[in-house]
Amino acid sequence: MHSNLHLQECIYENVITFQYSMTQADDQVTLAELRKRAELTRRQVAIALGVTEKTIYVWEMGANEPRMTPVQTKQLMETLQCSFEELVEATKKRSPE
Numbered sequence: 001m002h003s004n005l006h007l008q009e010c011i012y013e014n015v016i017t018f019q020y021s022m023t024q025a026d027d028q029v030t031l032a033e034l035r036k037r038a039e040l041t042r043r044q045v046a047i048a049l050g051v052t053e054k055t056i057y058v059w060e061m062g063a064n065e066p067r068m069t070p071v072q073t074k075q076l077m078e079t080l081q082c083s084f085e086e087l088v089e090a091t092k093k094r095s096p097e
Contacts, residue, residue: 031090032060034080048079059091066091 032048035045035056041057049072059066068076077087 028092029086029090030060030062032058034086034090035060038080038082040079045076045079048075062092081082 035042038076042053042060046053046056066076066082071072073084073087077084079086082090
C-alpha cells in the first residue's frame with residue numbers, strides 16, 4: 001500500500017505550486033478527506049488560510065491546484081494536521097477517469 005511519490009516544490013514570486021507524480025492511484029487521499037479527518041468545515045479552513053470558502057471548494061473538486069504562499073502552505077498543514085506529502089497528494093489535480 002506504499003505509493004511512490006515524487007515531490008518537487010517550486011517557489012515562484014513567493015507562491016508555492018506543487019509538481020509531482022504518483023504511481024498508485026488507490027492510495028490517493030483528497031483534500032476533502034483531510035479536511036473531514038480534521039473535523040473541519042470548508043469555512044473553517046478558508047478562514048485559517050484567509051481565502052474564500054469557494055476557493056476551498058474549487059480545490060477540493062480538483063478544478064484548480066492550490067496556489068499558496070509558504071505561510072499559507074504551513075498554515076494549511078497545521079490546520080489539517082497533515083504532512084507536506086499528504087498535502088501534495090491531496091491537492092493533486094486529478095484527471096477524469
